[in-house]
Amino acid sequence: MLRLIDRSEDLVIAALPQDVDFCTGPDVRAAGERLLADGCRYLVLDSSPVAYLDSSGITVLVGFWQHLRNAGGALVLAVSDEHLRWRLGVLGLDSAMTITTTLDEAVTRARRLRDAAHRPTQRIPSAADTGRA
Structure with missing residues (x-):
């Protein structure tokens, strides 16, 4: 049910189907779970094909978000659809999930998040390290 657009290591870009609802939600969930089981840690979902998204579809998206956040x-x-962005905002999902208006912007944000997570953290030298102990 998800259409794979691109995959680069642990970053996957996929498009949602036209309808994400009670009938299609289980297939979308299963497709996403396969991606997650195969090592996807950064998932970009293109919603431009979506014409209908009900509460079952929202539940699928929240499930992906929770799984990825925990990982x-x-x-x-x-x-890209202004009304869908508004609906996600009404539900408060825009404060939990990263939501962009374009696929290019979404891919850029996901790459930045991945790069930041893979970047080694800088350790602040202690007094013992500088010989001032």
Whole structure:
């Protein structure tokens, strides 16, 4: 049910189907779970094909977001439809998930999140390290 657009290591870009609802939700969930099981930690979902998204579809997206967050990754949604972005905002999902208006922006955000997670953290030298102990 998800259409794979691109995959680069642990970053996957996929498009949602036209309808994400009670009938299609289980197939979308299963397709996403296969990606997650195969090592996807950063998932970009293009919502431009979506014509209908009900509460079952929202539940699928929240499930992906929770799984990825718990794995130290991220879900980034590309939502070009203003009404759908508004609906996600009403539900408060725009404060939890990363939501962009274009697919290019979503991919850029996901890459930045991945790069930041893979970047070694800088340790602040202690007094013992500088010989001032």
